Every structure is written in structure tokens, then in C-alpha cells.
Amino acid sequence: MTSSQGESAQGQGALRERPVGLVGLGLIGGSLGLDLQAAGLEVRALVHRASTAERARERQLAQRIDTDPAVLQDCGLIVLALPLDRLLHPPEALLAALPAAAVVTDVGSVKAPVLERWRQLDHFVASHPMAGTAEAGVEAGLRGLFEGRPWVATPEPSTDPEALAAVQQVAEAVGAQWLTCGASAHDQAVALISHMPVLVSAALVEAAALGGAEAGAGALVRHLASSGFADTSRIGGGNPELGTLMARCNREAVLRALQHYRQQLDGLEALVQSEQWPELEQALSTTQALRPEFL
Amino acid sequence: MTSSQGESAQGQGALRERPVGLVGLGLIGGSLGLDLQAAGLEVRALVHRASTAERARERQLAQRIDTDPAVLQDCGLIVLALPLDRLLHPPEALLAALPAAAVVTDVGSVKAPVLERWRQLDHFVASHPMAGTAEAGVEAGLRGLFEGRPWVATPEPSTDPEALAAVQQVAEAVGAQWLTCGASAHDQAVALISHMPVLVSAALVEAAALGGAEAGAGALVRHLASSGFADTSRIGGGNPELGTLMARCNREAVLRALQHYRQQLDGLEALVQSEQWPELEQALSTTQALRPEFL
Numbered sequence: 001m002t003s004s005q006g007e008s009a010q011g012q013g014a015l016r017e018r019p020v021g022l023v024g025l026g027l028i029g030g031s032l033g034l035d036l037q038a039a040g041l042e043v044r045a046l047v048h049r050a051s052t053a054e055r056a057r058e059r060q061l062a063q064r065i066d067t068d069p070a071v072l073q074d075c076g077l078i079v080l081a082l083p084l085d086r087l088l089h090p091p092e093a094l095l096a097a098l099p100a101a102a103v104v105t106d107v108g109s110v111k112a113p114v115l116e117r118w119r120q121l122d123h124f125v126a127s128h129p130m131a132g133t134a135e136a137g138v139e140a141g142l143r144g145l146f147e148g149r150p151w152v153a154t155p156e157p158s159t160d161p162e163a164l165a166a167v168q169q170v171a172e173a174v175g176a177q178w179l180t181c182g183a184s185a186h187d188q189a190v191a192l193i194s195h196m197p198v199l200v201s202a203a204l205v206e207a208a209a210l211g212g213a214e215a216g217a218g219a220l221v222r223h224l225a226s227s228g229f230a231d232t233s234r235i236g237g238g239n240p241e242l243g244t245l246m247a248r249c250n251r252e253a254v255l256r257a258l259q260h261y262r263q264q265l266d267g268l269e270a271l272v273q274s275e276q277w278p279e280l281e282q283a284l285s286t287t288q289a290l291r292p293e294f295l
Numbered sequence: 296m297t298s299s300q301g302e303s304a305q306g307q308g309a310l311r312e313r314p315v316g317l318v319g320l321g322l323i324g325g326s327l328g329l330d331l332q333a334a335g336l337e338v339r340a341l342v343h344r345a346s347t348a349e350r351a352r353e354r355q356l357a358q359r360i361d362t363d364p365a366v367l368q369d370c371g372l373i374v375l376a377l378p379l380d381r382l383l384h385p386p387e388a389l390l391a392a393l394p395a396a397a398v399v400t401d402v403g404s405v406k407a408p409v410l411e412r413w414r415q416l417d418h419f420v421a422s423h424p425m426a427g428t429a430e431a432g433v434e435a436g437l438r439g440l441f442e443g444r445p446w447v448a449t450p451e452p453s454t455d456p457e458a459l460a461a462v463q464q465v466a467e468a469v470g471a472q473w474l475t476c477g478a479s480a481h482d483q484a485v486a487l488i489s490h491m492p493v494l495v496s497a498a499l500v501e502a503a504a505l506g507g508a509e510a511g512a513g514a515l516v517r518h519l520a521s522s523g524f525a526d527t528s529r530i531g532g533g534n535p536e537l538g539t540l541m542a543r544c545n546r547e548a549v550l551r552a553l554q555h556y557r558q559q560l561d562g563l564e565a566l567v568q569s570e571q572w573p574e575l576e577q578a579l580s581t582t583q584a585l586r587p588e589f590l
Contacts, residue, residue: 188510192503193520197527202582203559208487211555215483225488225589231526232492237586240579260506264498284535287497291532294520
């Protein structure tokens with residue numbers, strides 16, 4: 001992991017010479033549009049539907065918004081703010097509309113398959129701004145979403161260093177904390193801290209429902225569940241499409257993360273089974289000490 | 296599960312005739328002391344240490360506070376606000392000091408072992424106010440802790456109905472929502488929504504730490520972990536003594552809850568393994584629909 005900050009002020013000029021293009025104006029694209037305009041940049045955007053374009057214009061998510069890919073033609077840097085599945089299967093019209101000289105980056109939350117699909121593009125940089133809310137769509141974009149959040153790029157030896165620097169400027173223009181690492185390390189990390197936990201959390205909701213029913217205490221478990229259960233189950237009750245997409249696009253890392261998870265849970269269960277209470281307390285003390293490192 | 300409210304106004308008089316006694320002035324005892332005094336009741340309290348008594352007096356957690364069990368002698372109702380292990384192994388001096396006519400209740404979060412230890416007492420009612428914060432000790436008590444929270448009693452056929460009604464009055468005097476159910480249903484319910492999730496959550500922290508180290512991404516996982524991970528891991532990073540005590544005192548129900556949990560996680564993992572994406576999305580949709588019932 002490499003992180004750096006504030007070394008790119010000189011490059012800001014280059015970013016300002018030509019408009020930034022956004023493909024998609026959902027939560028990430030829309031928020032970028034608002035923040036980049038506020039930073040004084042010219043922003044153009046391509047969206048899929050006419051109704052989205054209309055609403056996005058009302059919300060002033062970019063200075064020019066169109067459903068015609070030609071809107072991207074003068075852009076010097078383009079952010080593909082598309083859902084992962086569309087990013088991995090981009091429409092031909094989009095590919096044809098990307099100017100050959102433009103720096104292109106994405107915002108996908110899994111990086112190895114994105115690189116596999118896009119690395120042949122001359123000035124492509126795989127990146128992942130790690131910010132979000134539960135919202136999606138043209139109404140979701142908001143100011144300040146990226147402030148202080150990590151924006152991870154996963155450059156390869158073949159990645160154009162000037163393109164990488166340009167994407168860093170975009171990240172820093174919206175207040176994100178820039179860092180770089182390998183695509184595989186990124187994908188394994190997000191599997192451990194985000195994609196696998198969705199399954200861990202979802203299983204909890206099902207277990208409470210079925211276990212409660214079996215004990216004839218279905219209403220009781222619902223009634224007694226408090227903030228602890230709400231927190232632990234939150235991401236398991238999130239968008240099912242998104243959870244599935246992450247598992248699908250990051251399948252191997254998610255399965256590996258589940259193996260790690262299972263080993264740990266097996267260990268704790270064995271301590272309960274064999275009534276090794278001092279050892280269980282020791283294990284929970286380790287967890288208590290470790291967790292703040294992840295906050 | 297039976298819940299009732301507001302039918303005990305007439306009984307309030309009886310509760311007011313004699314002081315309420317509290318054994319222990321930690322989070323639960325201290326909060327009860329503050330709220331019951333605010334409700335106009337006379338409160339007396341027994342604590343273990345002289346230094347605790349001194350601080351509790353400064354905080355005015357009760358009108359009379361002492362380390363001498365004789366402080367309980369005129370009390371008509373006594374709440375044993377002790378940690379579960381001390382409740383299951385009460386000191387002789389405490390047992391000797393409980394007035395024979397007094398209604399006695401507890402606040403333990405597991406009910407079957409409490410009943411096993413205490414049911415021979417004439418006017419004992421097993422109960423569990425489900426409120427808490429991360430704090431403990433004489434500084435932790437606060438006003439309004441029980442407002443709107445469930446206060447569950449687990450009466451048996453032999454439980455004195457007048458004693459039960461008196462405990463209900465205490466619960467309602469502090470704004471809690473009174474309900475009754477069987478001890479076994481209670482213990483299974485809290486295993487599912489509280490005790491087992493501690494282990495599920497703790498395993499996640501360990502998995503992220505070890506999985507990250509194995510992938511050479513230890514710093515990265517810590518850096519990228521965001522609010523989703525913080526929520527899912529919160530209760531796993533809580534008090535290790537408490538987590539262990541719950542597992543110990545509710546061992547069978549926790550093991551049964553873990554079995555339910557494992558079945559669900561196995562099911563989700565199998566869908567990822569066999570790339571059954573529509574089925575995974577369907578499973579996560581079920582979870583999404585179920586979770587609000589637990590909030």
C-alpha cells in the first residue's frame with residue numbers, strides 16, 4: 001500500500017485544460033459531478049436515459065449532460081461511474097466514443113476483472129473511490145461524499161504514470177485520500193472487510209428468523225432484537241443485487257475470505273463446546289484489542 | 296409472549312408503601328435508582344465496596360446506600376442488579392439479609408439458570424430489563440435507560456402472581472415495556488439475537504486480521520475498512536468478560552443458535568461456490584425483507 005498527498009498541485013493545470021467526462025450520474029458519478037464543478041472544473045456527462053438526463057440537468061450534476069456519447073469528445077479525463085456488470089460489458093457505442101488520448105478510469109469495487117477487461121486501453125487506470133451511502137440513482141449524488149475517504153488505484157507496470165497522476169488529481173480535488181496497491185491485494189482486502197461480511201451478516205438474519213420459529217419464539221426474537229442485532233445485520237439487509245454482484249465479480253477472494261471466517265468461528269465454537277471459558281475470554285480480548293485498528 | 300401495559304396503576308400504592316431495595320449500583324442498578332427516585336419512590340441500596348458507596352452517594356443513586364446488608368431490612372421489593380456470575384453464586388450474607396416477605400427479582404440476561412438457583416425463594420420473579428450501554432460501574436447509571444425498552448419476566452406456574460405484578464410496576468415506573476414468556480424461549484431468543492451474534496461478529500475481526508496478513512494486505516484491510524465493517528464487528532469487539540459469561544450461562548442455546556447460523560452461512564457459501572447468482576440474489580432479497588421485522 002502506498003499513500004501520498006498534496007504532491008500534485010502543479011498537475012492541476014493539466015486537469016483544468018480540458019473537461020472531465022463522467023459516464024453515469026448515479027451516487028458516485030453524481031457526487032463527482034457536484035464536487036468537481038465546485039472545484040472549478042468543467043464537467044460533461046453521458047447518461048443512458050433521457051429522463052435521467054433531464055433530472056440530472058435540473059440537479060446541475062454537470063454543465064453538459066447528454067444521452068449521446070459525442071458529449072465525451074473533448075474530454076481529457078473520463079470516469080466510468082458505471083455499475084460493475086455494465087463496466088465489465090461496456091456497450092460498443094461507449095467504447096467508440098472514448099477519445100484515444102483521454103485518461104480513463106473507473107470506480108468499480110473489484111479491480112482484477114476490471115483490469116482484465118480494460119487494461120488494453122492506452123491510458124486506463126483502475127481505481128476505486130471507497131465512499132457510499134445506501135442510496136442509488138440520479139437523486140443520490142451529493143456534495144462531500146469523498147471527503148477523507150480512501151480512493152484506491154491499482155496500477156500495473158504497464159499503467160501510464162501520467163494517467164495515474166491525473167486520476168490522483170481528480171481524487172484529491174474531491175478531498176479523497178489517495179492510495180495505490182496491487183489489484184489482487186485490493187480485491188482480497190475488500191472481500192475480507194466488505195463482500196464476505198455481507199454474507200456473514202445476511203446469515204444472521206436468517207438464523208434468527210428460523211431459530212426463533214423453531215423455538216416457538218418468532219415474535220419474541222423480533223421484539224427483543226436491539227441495537228446490537230441491528231448493527232450486526234445491517235449490511236446483510238442491504239441491496240441484494242449489489243451483494244450478489246460483489247460475490248460474483250470477486251468470487252475467489254470471497255470464498256477465501258469465507259474460509260478464514262469459518263476457521264475463526266469454528267475456533268470460538270469449539271471453545272464454547274468444550275467449556276474453555278478462560279480461553280474464550282482470551283480470544284474475545286484479542287478481538288476487542290484488534291477492532292480499533294479497523295476503525 | 297404476552298405483553299400488557301397500564302393495568303397496574305392501582306397496585307402502585309403497594310409499591311410505594313415500603314422502600315425498593317437495589318443490590319448493586321452498576322449500569323442497571325444505578326439507572327434504576329435514579330429513575331425510581333424520580334418516580335417518587337424511596338430507594339435503598341446495598342453495594343460491595345465502601346468506595347462505591349461513597350461515589351454512589353455523591354451521585355445520589357439512592358436515598359440510603361450502605362455496604363451493610365441490613366440496609367435492605369425494610370424493603371418490600373428488592374432488585375438483584377448483580378452480574379450473572381454473582382447472581383448464580385450469591386454470598387450467604389446477602390441471602391440472610393433478604394426479608395422473607397420481600398418480592399425479589401433479578402436483571403440477569405439468561406433466565407433458566409437464574410430460576411434454578413432462585414426459584415425456591417417464596418416471592419422470586421425472574422426478569423430481564425433489556426437495556427444497556429457499553430458502560431459499567433458506579434459511574435454508568437443514567438436517567439431514562441429503560442424508557443421504551445422491553446422488560447421481560449419469565450414466570451413459572453409456581454410464581455407468586457402478586458410478586459409478578461409488583462415487578463411489573465417497577466418496570467412500568469421506569470417506562471419499560473413489560474412482557475412475559477417462558478425462560479427457555481427467552482434464553483433461546485437472546486442466544487439468537489445477542490449471545491451468538493457476539494461470536495459471529497468476533498470471528499469477523501479475526502478473519503479480517505489473519506486473512507489480511509496472509510494476503511500481505513494487513514495495513515490495507517485496516518485502512519479500507521469502513522462503516523459497514525465497523526457496524527458488523529461492533530459487538531464482537533465488546534467486553535470479553537460479558538461475552539464469555541453469556542456463552543457460559545446460556546451455552547446450550549448458544550450452540551443451538553450457532554447451528555442455525557452455520558446452516559444459513561453454508562447455504563449462502565454453496566450458492567457462491569456453485570455460481571448460482573439468481574438464487575443468491577433471491578436469498579439476499581429474503582434477508583432484506585426480513586430484517587426490518589427485527590428493528
